[in-house]
Amino acid sequence: MAKLKSASELKKYRQDILAGRDPDRPCVTICLGTGCLACGGEQVHQAFIDEIARQGLEDRVDVRRTGCHGFCERGPLVVVFPREICYLKVTAADVPEIVAETLVHDRIVERLVYRGDDGKKVVHENQIPFYRHQSRVILGANRLIDPNRIEDYIALGGYSALAKSLFVMTPEEVLDEVKRSGLRGRGGAGFPTGKKWETTRDAHGETKYVVVNADEGDPGAYMNRSVLEGNPHSVIEGLIIGAYAIGARHGYVYVRQEYPLAVANLTVALEQARDLGLLGDNILGSDFCFDVAIHRGAGAFVSGESSALMAAIEGRVGEPRPKYVRTAVSGLWGKPTNLNNVETWANVPAIINRGAAWFGSIGTAGSKGTKIFSLVGKVRNTGLVEVPMGTTLRQIIYDIGGGISSGKEFKAVQTGGPSGGCLPAEHLDLPVDFEALDRAGSMMGSGGMIVMDADTCMVDTARYFIQFLSEESCGKCVPCREGLKRMLRILTGICAGRGRPGDIELLEELGEVMSEASLCALGTTAANPLLSTLRYFRGEYEAHIKEKRCPAGACKELIRYYIVPEKCQACLICARSCPAAAISGEKGQVHVIDQSKCTKCGVCLEVCPPRFAAVAKFSGKPVPAPVAAGTRIQGRK
Amino acid sequence: METIQLEIDGKKVEAERGTTLLQAARKAGVEIPTLCHDDRLAPFGACRLCLVEIDRGGRKRLVASCAYEVEDGLVVKTVTEKIVRIRRMIVELLLAEATTGPLEVLAGKYGLKGSRFKGDEPACFLCGLCVRYCAEVKKKDITCFIGRGIGREVAFPSDLARSACPLCRECLPLCPSGAWYSLYLKGYEGMPEETGPRQGA
Numbered sequence A: 001m002a003k004l005k006s007a008s009e010l011k012k013y014r015q016d017i018l019a020g021r022d023p024d025r026p027c028v029t030i031c032l033g034t035g036c037l038a039c040g041g042e043q044v045h046q047a048f049i050d051e052i053a054r055q056g057l058e059d060r061v062d063v064r065r066t067g068c069h070g071f072c073e074r075g076p077l078v079v080v081f082p083r084e085i086c087y088l089k090v091t092a093a094d095v096p097e098i099v100a101e102t103l104v105h106d107r108i109v110e111r112l113v114y115r116g117d118d119g120k121k122v123v124h125e126n127q128i129p130f131y132r133h134q135s136r137v138i139l140g141a142n143r144l145i146d147p148n149r150i151e152d153y154i155a156l157g158g159y160s161a162l163a164k165s166l167f168v169m170t171p172e173e174v175l176d177e178v179k180r181s182g183l184r185g186r187g188g189a190g191f192p193t194g195k196k197w198e199t200t201r202d203a204h205g206e207t208k209y210v211v212v213n214a215d216e217g218d219p220g221a222y223m224n225r226s227v228l229e230g231n232p233h234s235v236i237e238g239l240i241i242g243a244y245a246i247g248a249r250h251g252y253v254y255v256r257q258e259y260p261l262a263v264a265n266l267t268v269a270l271e272q273a274r275d276l277g278l279l280g281d282n283i284l285g286s287d288f289c290f291d292v293a294i295h296r297g298a299g300a301f302v303s304g305e306s307s308a309l310m311a312a313i314e315g316r317v318g319e320p321r322p323k324y325v326r327t328a329v330s331g332l333w334g335k336p337t338n339l340n341n342v343e344t345w346a347n348v349p350a351i352i353n354r355g356a357a358w359f360g361s362i363g364t365a366g367s368k369g370t371k372i373f374s375l376v377g378k379v380r381n382t383g384l385v386e387v388p389m390g391t392t393l394r395q396i397i398y399d400i401g402g403g404i405s406s407g408k409e410f411k412a413v414q415t416g417g418p419s420g421g422c423l424p425a426e427h428l429d430l431p432v433d434f435e436a437l438d439r440a441g442s443m444m445g446s447g448g449m450i451v452m453d454a455d456t457c458m459v460d461t462a463r464y465f466i467q468f469l470s471e472e473s474c475g476k477c478v479p480c481r482e483g484l485k486r487m488l489r490i491l492t493g494i495c496a497g498r499g500r501p502g503d504i505e506l507l508e509e510l511g512e513v514m515s516e517a518s519l520c521a522l523g524t525t526a527a528n529p530l531l532s533t534l535r536y537f538r539g540e541y542e543a544h545i546k547e548k549r550c551p552a553g554a555c556k557e558l559i560r561y562y563i564v565p566e567k568c569q570a571c572l573i574c575a576r577s578c579p580a581a582a583i584s585g586e587k588g589q590v591h592v593i594d595q596s597k598c599t600k601c602g603v604c605l606e607v608c609p610p611r612f613a614a615v616a617k618f619s620g621k622p623v624p625a626p627v628a629a630g631t632r633i634q635g636r637k
Numbered sequence B: 001m002e003t004i005q006l007e008i009d010g011k012k013v014e015a016e017r018g019t020t021l022l023q024a025a026r027k028a029g030v031e032i033p034t035l036c037h038d039d040r041l042a043p044f045g046a047c048r049l050c051l052v053e054i055d056r057g058g059r060k061r062l063v064a065s066c067a068y069e070v071e072d073g074l075v076v077k078t079v080t081e082k083i084v085r086i087r088r089m090i091v092e093l094l095l096a097e098a099t100t101g102p103l104e105v106l107a108g109k110y111g112l113k114g115s116r117f118k119g120d121e122p123a124c125f126l127c128g129l130c131v132r133y134c135a136e137v138k139k140k141d142i143t144c145f146i147g148r149g150i151g152r153e154v155a156f157p158s159d160l161a162r163s164a165c166p167l168c169r170e171c172l173p174l175c176p177s178g179a180w181y182s183l184y185l186k187g188y189e190g191m192p193e194e195t196g197p198r199q200g201a
């Protein structure tokens, strides 16, 4: 392919792509994002290729691989165009039927479409409630694009924002547009993006760098991964535009080692952009020259911190250093360096194409645009969710997420990644934006959202996140390392029934010092999981410490299983299922749990038939003494 | 060198641009506690004992004085209620790791009679003085950090020690936790007395 040498050549190239496409021609798209790959997407893809060949339809039907659609829980996802019929949980065995019915006869395979609670079927992807309540500015294109084909991106208008920036706007105008849009960083701190760009642009020196932060180390988070895997050009285009505005000639994408598909798709995308003259010297025939290298990180959580990330790119140990000069002024090799998150960069082309006013019309007063969340935990529809800033937690969890999966009561939602906070039901109507989450004692972070139900213990939740952070901190500075170590020990003790009066106060003291004195933002936010659960669920801490009771019945050391003699029907089911052989009993004899053998696995409670409901969980009170042997006769009712 | 003016604990102080708040304070006779600082080494910012409060146009912030460079007109406080609370907690946390002379002096200064945290084996403070001295002054890079988070440790790999360490012993007196001497000896375990690390010590 010859390089494109002007904006009009790009336009012509796009028109040729579109002219070669028949909008009525059937096209099967198969999601091959990480989620769908994990549940057999590749086999489904192969099955389509084989079946289409077998039926001799190659000339009439296209097959396209795409990135993540977001509804990974129901994957592998298949969408058949032009009618956009969406099939969920497709297996290779379903493929011949889809080909015969939908591709040949244009009929719907009813059993594979979405079915709501009310039994109503939904055929079109964007009509499924999970999608209907979203605004997918960033993620929306994933379903239309094969990430390995730049033509697909260009067909959708890709790189037109770059052409507009280079030929219609000055760098100052691009900067001004981004500033006026109100875009704020999606990597955690929510720093105004335009302002950061300006700092790097105005900093001394000829050499400047722009960097994409794709470290994404939060457990369970995969929004950056899905954008990079599914639509790498949107990030690259944003980065080139940023480089133009800032005056940088070199860029880096720092991506974690654990994202091989993202690295692969990004590598292909960069090559294709170079081949078309969209990267490299004299981009689109202009004076502007810029290129990008990929840096594969070791994938530590703390490496995502800006000074640690830059140290790692320079080839030094990826740990934070005391930086009182911002990396925007002195970053990579001491040169001004602008670092933004994947999602921040991906917003840029849309802002340039549609304008600051359009972007500013979405969201709240202080937080503009949409935000992607990874919605996980005890919610029915898990997946990637993109909504306008200001959408309430309730809308996200109930309208999109479909409510609590266990049917139990909602207890809390953890937002902001490991150093975020837990918000209780009273905050369900909180409009999600940077300020509101901060005020409530949590944070936006990079967009993690974990829903918890009544069975989740909040002390144990705090312990879990503190443990994660204690292993993922770099361990350099005393407040963070020693503070986390002590916090973890105290919390582990409380969960195990060894909590003592004064523990809560000591935890609070530690939390304050960590927040005030740590070297980097990992340490200054590390106490959040503790402080936010203390703020909203202090009673649970007190119950663990004073009554040795876990109100959620989750902390193993604080619970006992007990078979209620009056209810036990001596059916032997629990005794046979107990993996610890802790239940003694025979036909006609009330069953009894030997507390010294019981490992608290909970199997007996699960298997005891609901009509008997003879197994009870105790916490905070002793289990009654077992019925004396010899008097355990159970007359069946 | 350009000289600038700032205020530390109410005193007008002159300092050269590019120097740190800690240097300026010491020159002015204001003592700031430190554990991981050494004039010969680049600022590390790990112990956080040297935190001070800076005030720039009413916006107050805590910064590590060993790493923060002086600025014209900066107002600095080296002791506030909050700073004392932080230093006391840092000392208390470290007391649970090892009790040594320098730390006891600090404990006495901040009114600590012991630590509420239970110690295990005496442990290193991870101040990095041994590691950084070896790398920055001796250019040897023998001593190193391994692991991260609460699993971080200092290592003195025997093979490297025997092949590359000049036995200068200059790192020995730097250690505030007392952990370095035994790590050092362990690195030479089994070495003949005449050539070993104790010789001439």
Ligand SMILES: Cc1cc2nc3c(=O)[nH]c(=O)nc-3n(C[C@H](O)[C@H](O)[C@H](O)COP(=O)(O)O)c2cc1C
Residues within 6 Å of the ligand: A184, A185, A186, A187, A188, A189, A190, A191, A193, A213, A214, A215, A216, A217, A218, A301, A302, A303, A304, A305, A306, A307, A339, A340, A341, A342, A344, A446, A520, A521, A522
């Ligand atoms: C411990 C730690 C981990 C971080 N991890 C990430 C990350 O994985 N991705 C990211 O974009 N930002 C991460 N950040 C935030 C970055 O330091 C930085 O603020 C961000 O990349 C700036 O981009 P933005 O302005 O577009 O948000 C992390 C910060 C800390 C303190």
Ligand code: SF4
Residues within 6 Å of the ligand: A302, A320, A472, A473, A474, A475, A476, A477, A478, A480, A481, A518, A519, A520, A521, A522, A523, A524
């Ligand atoms: S706050 Fe934690 S992660 Fe940051 S430098 Fe200190 S020890 Fe390392």
Ligand code: SF4
Residues within 6 Å of the ligand: A561, A577, A578, A579, A580, A581, A582, A583, A593, A597, A598, A599, A600, A601, A602, A603, A604, A605
């Ligand atoms: S909780 Fe598990 S180990 Fe204990 S009695 Fe029931 S089945 Fe057995």
Ligand code: SF4
Residues within 6 Å of the ligand: B124, B125, B126, B127, B128, B129, B130, B131, B154, B174, B175, B176, B177, B178, B179, B180, B183
């Ligand atoms: S061994 Fe001593 S000098 Fe070395 S890091 Fe530990 S406390 Fe510091």
Ligand code: FES
Residues within 6 Å of the ligand: A031, A032, A033, A034, A035, A036, A037, A067, A068, A069, A070, A071, A072, A073, A075, A076, A077
């Ligand atoms: S990976 Fe297929 S929908 Fe997410």
Ligand code: FES
Residues within 6 Å of the ligand: B033, B034, B035, B036, B037, B044, B045, B046, B047, B048, B049, B050, B051, B064, B065, B066, B067
């Ligand atoms: S002396 Fe400044 S942080 Fe240790």
